[in-house]
Amino acid sequence: MLTIKNLDKHFGGVKAVQDISFTIAKGSIHAVIGPNGAGKTTLFNLITGVYTPSAGEILLRGENVAGMSPDALARRGMSRTFQNLQVCMNMSAIDNVMVGAHLLLNQGMFAGMLRLPSVRRADAACRDEAASLMDFVGVGRYVNAHATELSYGVLKRLEIARALAAKPQVLLLDEPAAGLNHTETGEVETLIRKVAQTGVTVVLVEHDMKLVMNLSDHILVLDHGKKLAEGTPAEVRANPDVLAAYLGTDLGAQA
Amino acid sequence: MKAPRMRHPGLLVLAVILAVLPFVLTNAYYLDVAIKIALNAVVVIGLNLLVGYTGQISLGHAAFFGMGAYGSAVLTSHFGWPALAALAAGAATTGLLAFILARPVLKLKGHTLAMATLGLGIIIAMVINNESQWTGGPDGLAVPAFGLLGMDISGETQWYAVAAILLLLVTWGALNLIGSPAGRALQAIHGSEVAARVAGIDTTRFKVRVFVLSAVLASIAGSISAHYIGFITPNMAGFFHSIELVTMVVVGGSASIFGSIIGAALLTILPQFLSAFEGWETVVFGMILILCMIFLPRGLVPSIAAKLRKARG
Numbered sequence: 064m065l066t067i068k069n070l071d072k073h074f075g076g077v078k079a080v081q082d083i084s085f086t087i088a089k090g091s092i093h094a095v096i097g098p099n100g101a102g103k104t105t106l107f108n109l110i111t112g113v114y115t116p117s118a119g120e121i122l123l124r125g126e127n128v129a130g131m132s133p134d135a136l137a138r139r140g141m142s143r144t145f146q147n148l149q150v151c152m153n154m155s156a157i158d159n160v161m162v163g164a165h166l167l168l169n170q171g172m173f174a175g176m177l178r179l180p181s182v183r184r185a186d187a188a189c190r191d192e193a194a195s196l197m198d199f200v201g202v203g204r205y206v207n208a209h210a211t212e213l214s215y216g217v218l219k220r221l222e223i224a225r226a227l228a229a230k231p232q233v234l235l236l237d238e239p240a241a242g243l244n245h246t247e248t249g250e251v252e253t254l255i256r257k258v259a260q261t262g263v264t265v266v267l268v269e270h271d272m273k274l275v276m277n278l279s280d281h282i283l284v285l286d287h288g289k290k291l292a293e294g295t296p297a298e299v300r301a302n303p304d305v306l307a308a309y310l311g312t313d314l315g316a317q318a
Numbered sequence: 319m320k321a322p323r324m325r326h327p328g329l330l331v332l333a334v335i336l337a338v339l340p341f342v343l344t345n346a347y348y349l350d351v352a353i354k355i356a357l358n359a360v361v362v363i364g365l366n367l368l369v370g371y372t373g374q375i376s377l378g379h380a381a382f383f384g385m386g387a388y389g390s391a392v393l394t395s396h397f398g399w400p401a402l403a404a405l406a407a408g409a410a411t412t413g414l415l416a417f418i419l420a421r422p423v424l425k426l427k428g429h430t431l432a433m434a435t436l437g438l439g440i441i442i443a444m445v446i447n448n449e450s451q452w453t454g455g456p457d458g459l460a461v462p463a464f465g466l467l468g469m470d471i472s473g474e475t476q477w478y479a480v481a482a483i484l485l486l487l488v489t490w491g492a493l494n495l496i497g498s499p500a501g502r503a504l505q506a507i508h509g510s511e512v513a514a515r516v517a518g519i520d521t522t523r524f525k526v527r528v529f530v531l532s533a534v535l536a537s538i539a540g541s542i543s544a545h546y547i548g549f550i551t552p553n554m555a556g557f558f559h560s561i562e563l564v565t566m567v568v569v570g571g572s573a574s575i576f577g578s579i580i581g582a583a584l585l586t587i588l589p590q591f592l593s594a595f596e597g598w599e600t601v602v603f604g605m606i607l608i609l610c611m612i613f614l615p616r617g618l619v620p621s622i623a624a625k626l627r628k629a630r631g
Contacts, residue, residue, distance in 0.1 A: 111516060112515075113512060113515075113516070132515065133512075133515035133516045134515050134516075134517075134518045134519060134520050134521075137515075137516060137517060137518030138518055142516070142517075143516055145512070149510040149512055149513035150509070150510070150513070151505060151506050151508070151509020151510050151513065151514075152509060153505055153508055153509045154502070154505050154506070154509055158502055158505070159506075159509075161499075161502055162502050162506045162513075162514065162517050162519075163517050164499075165499060165502070165503055165517050165518050165519050166517075166518035168499040169499060170499050170500050170503060171500060172495060172500045172527050172528075172531065174498070174500075175494060175495045175497075175498025175499065175500040175501055176491040176492070176494050176495045176498070177491070177494065178494040178497075182498055182499070186497075186498065189499075225513075225517065229517060
């Protein structure tokens with residue numbers, strides 16, 4: 064589904080991501096972990112086109128998409144959420160989700176101004192779908208709320224609903240459990256599993272090791288911008304390099 | 319059969335008010351103010367789409383208004399063009415200029431964007447001031463009557479009809495736009511540009527489009543204002559008029575279509591009342607604006623709407 068080859072990104076003299084290669088199978092859940100500053104979010108920003116790679120290839124279903132703009136990548140089935148929430152606080156909850164479906168709708172300004180019957184029908188269908196997506200991620204009761212009225216945990220899920228509204232093939236979740244309590248994290252875990260079951264390939268960056276170990280088919284470990292290890296949760300947990308990098312943390316304790 | 323849901327109850331209210339107004343305002347002076355409000359509101363709605371909804375500031379919009387006004391005036395008086403053709407040519411030229419400038423200008427953000435649009439406005443105002451063989455320079459220019467469907471629009475009642483219909487059409491179109499996928503894209507750019515891009519929104523393209531749309535609306539209102547007033551000066555393209563337009567957006571309510579109309583009405587009416595303060599009107603005017611911003615920071619219509627919602631629980 065997604066193959067990364069020798070990806071590099073430097074900001075001036077700082078090498079944020081160095082020579083990263085990995086492959087993600089269709090329909091799998093793939094986690095990227097590593098200590099703070101390891102380059103996880105940079106890697107996400109490279110894959111989703113927010114940053115342009117300094118070198119390397121990103122193959123999405125065989126097509127090299129490195130350096131494409133985020134909207135071009137969205138058109139190719141890529142969707143994501145953000146570590147620091149990027150919900151539009153000037154809009155209602157459901158409108159936020161509908162923004163995710165932008166590419167599936169008629170985007171013409173004149174068509175919108177004249178409210179053509181085709182636009183009206185498609186929009187009504189989109190609204191219904193957005194409402195059921197909000198149900199799916201577990202925030203259905205906030206269908207009529209404004210974004211400013213929602214709690215952090217709800218906004219996190221709303222972002223997932225928005226990403227799903229695009230009907231993506233690859234979904235990148237940047238720390239979906241960050242800032243959530245124990246119960247909420249468990250709910251997000253169930254949700255991610257449900258999403259993967261619909262055939263969406265999931266890539267996630269996450270610090271919650273329990274969540275990562277429970278969910279992932281495959282884990283990539285980064286440290287200082289480089290690939291430290293790769294494999295199934297069991298393999299990664301047994302890897303001495305990983306343990307060294309995580310010494311004294313949850314993962315060290317678990318192992 | 320299901321009764322069609324009333325999507326825009328406010329539009330109906332506006333239509334009723336606009337229809338009743340000429341019967342209430344029997345005085346020609348009041349009607350004159352109403353016409354000016356409606357024409358200003360058209361510009362402010364367009365500007366609000368850009369500033370309030372999309373979050374891109376423009377401090378040079380009076381220039382587009384001026385381009386429409388002078389385009390119409392020059393083409394009808396020097397070249398004898400029909401008024402409607404001149405209006406269309408003015409709007410097309412303004413739209414084209416806005417389109418060419420939008421891409422480099424809208425790459426900028428925040429203060430730099432404000433400075434760039436400010437400079438743009440000043441340049442256009444200077445051109446109007448200096449090309450006096452066409453524009454009459456600082457002395458101004460007389461504008462012929464507005465011929466529409468073979469007759470000249472004259473008298474407050476006819477002009478009121480033109481302005482009211484235009485305002486109603488623009489309000490309808492703007493409300494539709496805001497509720498459409500394109501309108502959500504604009505609002506998403508304001509809310510989070512990176513989220514909008516990741517959702518597949520070509521943000522540059524939408525910014526350019528809304529900039530052009532707001533420039534064209536300003537130009538059309540400028541053309542009609544020029545014919546209505548009958549005499550134009552470079553001031554209407556100037557910096558102070560640009561600021562006045564942005565103030566109308568902010569006071570009425572940023573990201574509110576009806577707020578745009580209220581803002582235009584308030585800032586058109588207020589100076590007329592304040593003339594009683596003889597020489598102090600600017601000070602009183604400034605005080606009112608400051609108080610507005612302190613107590614109703616989101617602008618009149620959104621702040622009052624929020625308070626009503628809260629009161630209702």
